[in-house]
Amino acid sequence: MGVQGFLPQLKSIQNPVSLNRYSGQTLAIDGYAWLHRASCSCAHDLVLGNPTDKYLQFFIKKLAMLKSYGIKPYFVFDGDSLPVKKDTEVKRRNKRVENREVAIRLYNSGEVRNSMDYFQKCVDVTPEMAKCVMDYCQIHHIDYIVAPFEADAQMVYLEKQNIVQGIISEDSDLLIFGCRRLITKLNDFGECIEICKDDFNKLPKKFPLHELSEEGIKTMVCLSGCDYTNGIPRIGLVKAIKLVHQYRNIDKILLSIRRDGKFQIPETFLQEYHKAVIAFEYQRVFCPISEKIVTLNDIPMEVIESMNKTYDNEQFFACIGLVIDKETSKKLCIIDEDKIDHEIHRKIAYGQLNPYNFEKRLVNRERYLQIASKSEIVGQGGILSAKNNSTKSIDLFFTKVASNKENSSVKRRPIVRSGGIVDKLTETIKKRKLCHSINSISSLSKSGDSTLTKSRFFSTNADIADTLEEIIDTQSSDTKVPKNFWL
Known part of the structure; x- marks a missing residue:
C-alpha cells in the first residue's frame, strides 16, 4: 500500500x-x-x-x-x-x-x-x-x-x-x-x-x-x-x-x-x-x-x-x-x-447500492449472515436442525437457541426424559455397592420419588435442561452491541 x-x-x-x-x-x-x-x-x-x-x-x-x-x-x-x-x-x-x-x-x-x-x-x-x-x-x-x-x-x-x-x-x-x-x-x-x-x-x-x-x-x-x-x-x-x-x-x-x-x-x-x-x-x-x-x-x-x-x-x-x-x-x-x-x-x-455492482443493494454482512442462518434452520415436527458445515462459536450457538426460543412461530418439542443418565448412575451404584437393589433405584427414578439420593457428580436430564436455559439467558444478554442492532 x-x-x-x-x-x-x-x-x-x-x-x-x-x-x-x-x-x-x-x-x-x-x-x-x-x-x-x-x-x-x-x-x-x-x-x-x-x-x-x-x-x-x-x-x-x-x-x-x-x-x-x-x-x-x-x-x-x-x-x-x-x-x-x-x-x-x-x-x-x-x-x-x-x-x-x-x-x-x-x-x-x-x-x-x-x-x-x-x-x-x-x-x-x-x-x-x-x-x-x-x-x-x-x-x-x-x-x-x-x-x-x-x-x-x-x-x-x-x-x-x-x-x-x-x-x-x-x-x-x-x-x-x-x-x-x-x-x-x-x-x-x-x-x-x-x-x-x-x-x-x-x-x-x-x-x-x-x-x-x-x-x-x-x-x-x-x-x-x-x-x-x-x-x-x-x-x-x-x-x-x-x-x-x-x-x-x-x-x-x-x-x-x-x-x-x-x-x-x-x-x-x-x-x-x-x-x-x-x-x-x-x-x-x-x-x-x-x-x-x-x-x-x-x-x-x-x-x-x-x-x-x-x-x-x-x-x-x-x-x-x-x-x-x-x-x-x-x-x-x-x-x-x-x-x-x-x-x-x-x-x-451513501451505502445504499453495492459499489462493485450498482444493480444490487448493499447488505450489512452480519445482517445477511443472520438471515441466512435463519433460512438454514429447518423445522420439522418441532425438531430444529441447523445445516452448517463451518465451525461456529459457542456464543453464536446460544444466540441462535435463544432467538429460536423467542420465535413464537416455532414450537419446541418437550424434553424427553431419557434413562441414559439413570442407567449410568445405576451402574456406578452397583459397582460401589451403595444400594441393595438396582431395580429399586430404577423404579424410584421412574416414579419421580423425591427421596432418591442424588449424587453431586451427576444430574438428571431435567437439571441439565434448566442449566442450559440459564446459560442461554446469560449469553444472549451479554453483548456490547444493542440487542436489536442486527434486526
Missing part, C-alpha cells in the same frame, strides 16, 4: 503530536484501513464466513477515543476498483488465495496458533463489512461516504473543500494526491504522527521534495514504483528525485536513462506513467455538497486534447474511472456531466 520507502524519507518532518491538537476539527478517516486493522481480531471468523461483531467493536472503541478529544470523524470507504490498478489488485487477490489455502491446511492439521497468522493475511475486507460500520454511523449520526473509486482521492477532495481539516491514514499515497495534513501511527492513547505538506521545505538536501512541482512529485513516485505502475527496476526514490530535479521532463529523463545503460526501462512504462499521472491528478470523486460525481481537480481542455492524440477516450477515462450513463445504465467514458446518472452514484456514495 502506498509508495514503498516514501514515509522514511520524510522522517525529519514527522512530528509526534496528540489528538488534542485537532479538538473541534473534523478529520477524514480511511475506513478500509481501520477495517483491515480490526479484522486481525476476528480473521478466522471472517475467512470462514462466521458471524462476528469484533471489527465493529474496534470502530466503537476508536470512536469513543475521538469523541473524548472533541474530534468529529468523517469515514471514507473505498468504492469500485480502477482498471489502471488492475495488476496490483490481481497480485493482492492471488496472495490472499494462497494464504487462505495455507491457513485452512494448518488449521485442519491442528496447528491453530500458526494458522492465525495466515488467516490475518488472507482476510478480504468487503463492502458488506463496511456497510456494517455505515449502519452504526447512521444510527449515531456520524458522517461517512463511499468513494466512487479510491478513498485516497475522495479524502483529499474533502480536504480541498475544507469539509475536513486533516486525514487519518497509513497510506503515503495521500501526499501524492495532494494531502496537506496526514495523520499516521495513531495509537489507543491518542498519540500520532503528523506530516504537513507545508514542511516539505524542511527536508534534507538529498531529498528536496519542495523543489518539485506537483507533476514532478508524481513523476518521482512513478519512476520508483507505486500502485499504478511498477516503475523502473532498481530505481529508488532518491535516484528518482535526482532525475526529476535535473531533467524535469519525463521524455528527457527516459532518454538519460537509456544513454546511461544501467537501468532497463519496461516497454509499457511510458503508457503506465501517463495513466498513473492522470489517475493521481483527475480521479473521479463524489461531492457531498452538490451530490454529484466530479473530478479531484478540473481537467483542462488541453490535457484532454493531448491525451486523445496518444490514447483513445476509453483508455483515458478508465484511468480516472468510468461513470454510469443515464440512458444505458452502464459504466461508460463520459465527458459531459449532464449524461452521468448522478442519482445512482449518490446511492452508492
